[in-house]
Amino acid sequence: MSADLSVTFTGLKFENPFLLSSAPPTESEANILRAFDAGWGGVVTKTIGVHPVVNVKGPKTNFLRADPASPHLTMRKRPGYALHSSWNWELISDKPLDWWIGKLSRIKKQHPTKRLVASIMAGSGSDEELRHWQTLGTACEAEGVDALELNLSCPHMDRPDMGSNIGKDQELISVVTHAVREAVKIPVWAKLTPSTTDIVVEARGAFLGGANAIASSNTFTSLPLIDPETLDFEMNVEGYVSTGGLGGPAILPLSMAKMAQMTAALPDREFSGIGGISDFAHALNYFLLGCGTAQVCTAAMLDHAVGPNVIKSLMQGMTEFLEKNAHRGWKSLEDFRGIRRDRIVPHSRIKRPAEAGYHGGYDAEQPGSAAAGGKTQG
Numbered sequence: 454m455s456a457d458l459s460v461t462f463t464g465l466k467f468e469n470p471f472l473l474s475s476a477p478p479t480e481s482e483a484n485i486l487r488a489f490d491a492g493w494g495g496v497v498t499k500t501i502g503v504h505p506v507v508n509v510k511g512p513k514t515n516f517l518r519a520d521p522a523s524p525h526l527t528m529r530k531r532p533g534y535a536l537h538s539s540w541n542w543e544l545i546s547d548k549p550l551d552w553w554i555g556k557l558s559r560i561k562k563q564h565p566t567k568r569l570v571a572s573i574m575a576g577s578g579s580d581e582e583l584r585h586w587q588t589l590g591t592a593c594e595a596e597g598v599d600a601l602e603l604n605l606s607c608p609h610m611d612r613p614d615m616g617s618n619i620g621k622d623q624e625l626i627s628v629v630t631h632a633v634r635e636a637v638k639i640p641v642w643a644k645l646t647p648s649t650t651d652i653v654v655e656a657r658g659a660f661l662g663g664a665n666a667i668a669s670s671n672t673f674t675s676l677p678l679i680d681p682e683t684l685d686f687e688m689n690v691e692g693y694v695s696t697g698g699l700g701g702p703a704i705l706p707l708s709m710a711k712m713a714q715m716t717a718a719l720p721d722r723e724f725s726g727i728g729g730i731s732d733f734a735h736a737l738n739y740f741l742l743g744c745g746t747a748q749v750c751t752a753a754m755l756d757h758a759v760g761p762n763v764i765k766s767l768m769q770g771m772t773e774f775l776e777k778n779a780h781r782g783w784k785s786l787e788d789f790r791g792i793r794r795d796r797i798v799p800h801s802r803i804k805r806p807a808e809a810g811y812h813g814g815y816d817a818e819q820p821g822s823a824a825a826g827g828k829t830q831g
């Protein structure tokens with residue numbers, strides 16, 4: 454009998470826990486159909502909005518690579534260099550909502566057992582903007598999508614009431630999530646930005662507004678590097694650049710830290726892990742921290758646009774992992790989900806070489822020290 458890769462996440466059954474995240478791999482009907490044929494358990498569409506979108510002149514994404522033999526990092530393709538990260542300043546879908554209507558229902562009809570999640574985005578701070586979220590949500594729900602993902606996290610929106618600018622404000626997160634929650638019956642996921650001080654605050658805001666799950670991370674706010682010869686940014690249009698988003702291998706440990714904060718603070722809630730995943734060992738990090746699904750972008754972009762080899766290797770990796778751990782009685786993801794969440798502790802709880810002990814910077818008997826029975830600080 455082959456391993457059971459299926460999971461139930463926000464009440465929805467997925468054939469496997471691996472999804473393409475909202476990005477170029479899911480920007481068209483043809484791509485999404487190819488992705489489902491390749492084996493992805495679900496896809497989150499490229500974010501659909503109601504506001505005008507015009508992308509920059511020239512490339513919207515590039516890939517930073519590292520030389521294994523020197524500290525050299527560059528976006529220029531060089532033989533033997535390994536992928537470090539993706540950098541993009543692509544806006545949400547430049548196709549209007551009407552373009553997606555009809556296509557979403559067609560995709561769903563062709564693949565009823567796959568999970569289709571619509572990513573949506575509007576503004577905030579006015580009733581009109583909240584109605585835009587509701588219009589997007591109800592239109593996608595009427596198309597038969599299985600869930601909605603609210604893009605509260607795009608790092609390069611100029612409008613102060615959009616994208617990660619919403620995701621940095623717990624009240625706006627709550628209000629927007631609540632507006633969508635009231636308008637639809639399907640599960641609502643909130644995709645948060647990692648660019649805040651304490652992501653647990655924003656996660657609580659989303660759950661307060663009625664979110665069924667958090668997806669994290671979107672890309673990290675960042676700049677392309679400056680070429681030391683030309684003194685130009687490696688990505689620019691006529692010499693100018695603006696902040697964009699970092700994805701890919703470089704963000705895996707960063708995104709894990711954000712996820713770990715949330716899954717520790719809110720262990721009974723559901724989370725979808727994103728950031729730097731290209732094989733099962735990467736996805737496993739998120740599962741062991743408590744995530745019920747994992748999403749992939751950069752690795753899929755570099756593998757025939759929708760990641761046919763990536764999903765093959767993810768499924769094979771998970772199958773082998775379940776077989777290898779069958780002796781522990783593990784039959785599905787649920788059996789090992791979250792089992793490393795409680796291994797993250799305050800620094801002072803990590804064993805010291807001498808018996809003398811370390812009390813988090815406090816004297817042993819000072820209030821706040823572990824020895825004094827107080828809460829230690831990291």
Ligand SMILES: Cc1cc2nc3c(=O)[nH]c(=O)nc-3n(C[C@H](O)[C@H](O)[C@H](O)COP(=O)(O)O)c2cc1C
Pocket residue numbers: 474475476477499500513514539540541543544545546572604607644670671672699700701702704727728729730748749750751752
């Ligand atoms: C070119 C590009 C476009 C993206 N567009 C969107 C988008 O429209 N909506 C969204 O929620 N995330 C978007 N993302 C973020 C990805 O879905 C994902 O959260 C991020 O890239 C981290 O995953 P990765 O490390 O696997 O790339 C985009 C990422 C890239 C590279």
